[in-house]
Amino acid sequence: MIGERYRVLAPIGRGGMGAVYRVEHLMMKKELALKLLHPELGRLDEVAKRFEREAEAAARLDHPNIIGVTDFGRTPDGQLFLAMELLHGPSLAEVIRPDGQAGKPLGTERSLRVIKQVLKALDHAHASGIVHRDLKPENIVLIERDGERDIVKLLDFGIAKITSGESDSKEVLTQAGVVFGTPEYLSPEQALGEEADGRADLYAAGVMLYEMLTGRRPFEAESKVEVLSMHLTRDALPMHKVAPQAAVPVALERVVEHAMAKKRAERFADANAFLHALDEGEPARAASSPIFARLTRTWPFLVQRAREAGVPLPRAFIAGAFALVLGLGALVVLARHVEKPKPPAPEIADDLKRAETLLGRGELEPARASLQQLLAAHPESARVHYLYGNLDYAGGERERAIVEYKDAIRLDGGYRADPTLRANVRALLDRRGEGLVAVALLADDIGKPALDDLVACAKSCKDERVRKKAVEAAVKIGGPQLLADEGKPAAAPVVEDELVDKLEKGKSCRDRKQAALALISTGDAKYLDALKLARDRRGGFFGVQQINGCMKRDLDAAIRKLEAEK
Numbered sequence: 001m002i003g004e005r006y007r008v009l010a011p012i013g014r015g016g017m018g019a020v021y022r023v024e025h026l027m028m029k030k031e032l033a034l035k036l037l038h039p040e041l042g043r044l045d046e047v048a049k050r051f052e053r054e055a056e057a058a059a060r061l062d063h064p065n066i067i068g069v070t071d072f073g074r075t076p077d078g079q080l081f082l083a084m085e086l087l088h089g090p091s092l093a094e095v096i097r098p099d100g101q102a103g104k105p106l107g108t109e110r111s112l113r114v115i116k117q118v119l120k121a122l123d124h125a126h127a128s129g130i131v132h133r134d135l136k137p138e139n140i141v142l143i144e145r146d147g148e149r150d151i152v153k154l155l156d157f158g159i160a161k162i163t164s165g166e167s168d169s170k171e172v173l174t175q176a177g178v179v180f181g182t183p184e185y186l187s188p189e190q191a192l193g194e195e196a197d198g199r200a201d202l203y204a205a206g207v208m209l210y211e212m213l214t215g216r217r218p219f220e221a222e223s224k225v226e227v228l229s230m231h232l233t234r235d236a237l238p239m240h241k242v243a244p245q246a247a248v249p250v251a252l253e254r255v256v257e258h259a260m261a262k263k264r265a266e267r268f269a270d271a272n273a274f275l276h277a278l279d280e281g282e283p284a285r286a287a288s289s290p291i292f293a294r295l296t297r298t299w300p301f302l303v304q305r306a307r308e309a310g311v312p313l314p315r316a317f318i319a320g321a322f323a324l325v326l327g328l329g330a331l332v333v334l335a336r337h338v339e340k341p342k343p344p345a346p347e348i349a350d351d352l353k354r355a356e357t358l359l360g361r362g363e364l365e366p367a368r369a370s371l372q373q374l375l376a377a378h379p380e381s382a383r384v385h386y387l388y389g390n391l392d393y394a395g396g397e398r399e400r401a402i403v404e405y406k407d408a409i410r411l412d413g414g415y416r417a418d419p420t421l422r423a424n425v426r427a428l429l430d431r432r433g434e435g436l437v438a439v440a441l442l443a444d445d446i447g448k449p450a451l452d453d454l455v456a457c458a459k460s461c462k463d464e465r466v467r468k469k470a471v472e473a474a475v476k477i478g479g480p481q482l483l484a485d486e487g488k489p490a491a492a493p494v495v496e497d498e499l500v501d502k503l504e505k506g507k508s509c510r511d512r513k514q515a516a517l518a519l520i521s522t523g524d525a526k527y528l529d530a531l532k533l534a535r536d537r538r539g540g541f542f543g544v545q546q547i548n549g550c551m552k553r554d555l556d557a558a559i560r561k562l563e564a565e566k
Contacts, residue, residue: 091139255274
């Protein structure tokens with residue numbers, strides 16, 4: 001018996017700090033896991049505080065991807081214990097390294113499914129004022145729930161840093177063998193003994209994603225000290241070189257590199273920004289599979305159409321093959337094209353690096369002096385304006401940051417997709433006096449990549465004026481149905497006959513889609529025939545090109561709904 005209410009059923013595991021048992025709560029008749037600290041360690045103040053910190057952190061957290069802790073106490077003989085939900089499933093470490101040594105890539109789809117859940121758990125923890133500080137595959141368990149596999153459970157907040165609320169957690173635990181993080185997943189600032197914030201967890205998440213995608217950690221060595229040194233001084237080998245067979249998409253590789261930036265200021269601002277970057281990297285990849293399948297299924301049809309046009313059989317095959325190759329080539333080009341900022345001019349690269357180093361250390365005034373000199377000498381450098389924007393944002397001069405970000409985007413469109421810039425602008429949406437300026441930048445300067453941000457603001461921003469501007473901007477860019485689904489105004493009043501005409505005669509698919517979404521949002525079945533015509537419209541050299549492909553899903557869903565209601 002432990003704590004007078006837990007009957008021990010079986011041991012689960014044992015380590016240097018204590019043991020974990022499968023237990024039954026006598027009154028609730030429920031099986032739980034119970035962590036029991038060794039008696040001699042429980043008398044050490046520093047270790048006891050670590051145990052209490054885990055209980056305090058758990059009490060603040062309530063998330064489906066974080067293990068639930070139900071009880072904390074001390075036995076009559078002084079042993080500390082922690083009761084938590086009983087998990088049935090392997091750790092992520094066991095999945096990546098099933099034999100304990102050699103790793104294996106998990107594949108892009110599975111890796112993303114796991115890391116997104118981890119980031120959602122971190123987003124909740126960070127919002128609750130808790131930084132994990134020891135994120136690693138051993139602290140992630142994958143369970144099955146309701147027939148769904150790979151449900152993440154994040155555990156072991158024993159060395160978490162609690163940054164808000166009533167707590168004595170500002171004390172630094174440095175004695176009794178307490179290790180702040182595991183070397184293979186430790187951020188550079190932790191390796192230097194500096195104070196860690198949520199971006200340290202994001203660095204560890206990047207290391208884990210690298211390992212899931214390649215089967216190898218980015219930094220490995222015989223000595224733990226050497227591993228720490230590598231985190232500080234070396235860049236990880238590109239994933240396509242470490243595991244070419246894994247075929248990691250280029251866009252995803254860049255996201256991982258961003259998460260593992262040496263300077264925390266250059267990483268994602270928060271877990272949500274990391275998630276957003278992962279989502280942005282998926283559409284082209286997700287779309288490529290059905291398009292490829294459609295093109296290959298079209299082969300017999302292309303040949304038949306060529307023959308009907310009077311092309312002899314051998315040349316019909318050649319014409320069909322030519323059209324198919326062109327389509328596949330265009331698909332590859334589109335899938336590989338990822339807009340990113342251009343590298344800075346070689347003559348200022350070293351000066352920029354020094355400014356970035358100062359900014360990463362939080363030395364804002366020296367960084368400002370360095371950037372002022374660069375700006376005076378190179379006013380057309382997008383990178384200088386971008387870094388100046390980050391500096392102004394960090395220094396609380398947010399309106400000036402917006403101006404610098406606008407200049408950076410004007411000079412180099414690659415910054416429209418920069419996750420740090422986007423995260424900083426999103427953070428301004430709910431700040432008094434700054435929300436309208438932030439909406440204007442998202443709408444006018446970033447444009448379509450910011451549609452999700454504008455829609456989210458239209459639904460949840462606190463300031464009514466900011467919400468209204470976000471609605472207008474989202475509708476203008478092409479998202480009225482997203483707003484209509486949430487009961488928000490779908491679009492500005494437009495004569496519906498004009499919309500039908502625009503749906504038929506609009507110059508671009510984007511123009512026609514705006515008209516289609518506005519008609520769909522009315523919910524009126526009288527537009528069903530017009531929507532069907534738009535869906536089935538074909539053209540192109542062989543007459544098989546889907547003219548309105550950019551809105552096919554919207555049209556299909558709307559047509560099904562209207563037909564069901566007739």
